[in-house]
Amino acid sequence: MFQAAIDSASPSHTLPAHLPAPPRGRTIVVGAGKAAASMAQAVERAWPQDKPMSGLVVTRYGHGVGPLDRIEVVEASHPVPDAAGEAAALRILDLVRGLTPDDLVLCLISGGGSALLAAPLPGVTLADKQAINRALLRSGAAIEEMNCVRKHLSAVKGGRLAQAAAPAPLVTLVISDVPGDDPSVIASGPTVGDATTQADARAVLARYGIDLPPAVAAVLANARYEPPKPGDVAFAHAETRMIATPQAALEAAATVARAAGITPVILGDAIEGESREVGRVMAGIALQAARHGQPAGAPCVLLSGGETTVTVRGSGRGGRNVEFLLALAIALKGSAGISAIAGDTDGVDGAEEIAGAVIGPGTLAKALKLALSPQAALDGNDGHGFFEALGTQVVTGPTLTNVNDFRAILIR
CATH class of the missing domain: 3.40.1480.10 (MOFRL domain)
Structure with a gap:
């Protein structure tokens, strides 16, 4: 039964049926999570050979599938982020910027993406994020609470990846690892509007007695760093497709x-x-x-x-x-x-x-x-x-x- 549960979520079985049609322009594939490499492999195998495609995904150390032909796979740390994840997140943001409505961004998201996409907001260091992440992991906080905090300290999560990709159409393929299959929680929703607020993030940290460096506290009190909300123009051409669920x-x-x-x-x-x-x-x-x-x-x-x-x-x-x-x-x-x-x-x-x-x-x-x-x-x-x-x-x-x-x- 355990093996059947795992097999039911294999990207090679589930992903191809959810792929969008190729665009007139370029297709850029990005993604993060423990299944990111196998999802990228499934995309490469199903995508028409005569249609241009390139990209980068980041997965956990040891979860790669070997070199792919058109999509680069890099590995980083989970559950506590590291410099490799930070570098990958910044490269992913660069890849999706400057695209046109004729292009397509295909985003591959699975559990673990929160730690693997580690691009802190200005004023927040990677060391700050690592310390807060460790404290949250030990606190007993629910995944929704942890990801609320992560979204409010990230330059890529909480819909910010979708902001960077606009005006290109964006299709996100998701393997759910969270109760309720909420795409805004899975990998902290890099392509989905964030309904939580900075006040919510501060409340989570206070609830579990987690001390904050002054720079982090300042970011969580600065309204300019509030993530985009559902209904924002950044999501006008964004679509999410759930390909595997608990x-x-x-x-x-x-x-x-x-x-x-x-x-x-x-x-x-x-x-x-x-x-x-x-x-x-x-x-x-x-x-x-x-x-x-x-x-x-x-x-x-x-x-x-x-x-x-x-x-x-x-x-x-x-x-x-x-x-x-x-x-x-x-x-x-x-x-x-x-x-x-x-x-x-x-x-x-x-x-x-x-x-x-x-x-x-x-x-x-x-x-x-x-x-x-x-x-x-x-x-x-x-x-x-x-x-x-x-x-x-x-x-x-x-x-x-x-x-x-x-x-x-x-x-x-």
């Missing part, structure tokens, strides 16, 4: 379940909250299914997606999915017939090249034999360390796509 991934997994004679129950594609709390709630639903046949009787599988959060309290190696699984296993208490997988569809849960892990009825007993404490691992945010010791990690390598987290709880 819901489609869950439906692909459900198809696999039905083929195996297992009833799928999709609980939601946009589940948010603290990972450990979501794990406890999901345990309650799984036990209800096992004991009372609700919302479905065994054999059934509870499917869900979305993006939970982790408030970092310890110093361990953790990600959203393994944190969820730790809490789920503790709450299930080794209940017979219940197993689960949770993983990030990009292959990276947290900051490590580990997609997630699996648990089963014997997880706690095995941990006890190895003198491992699941509660201590949860308290220290050390899910990766715990499941590494158990030998139940899921390692996919870069999947070259990203429709966020995938969770499946199987009740037999």
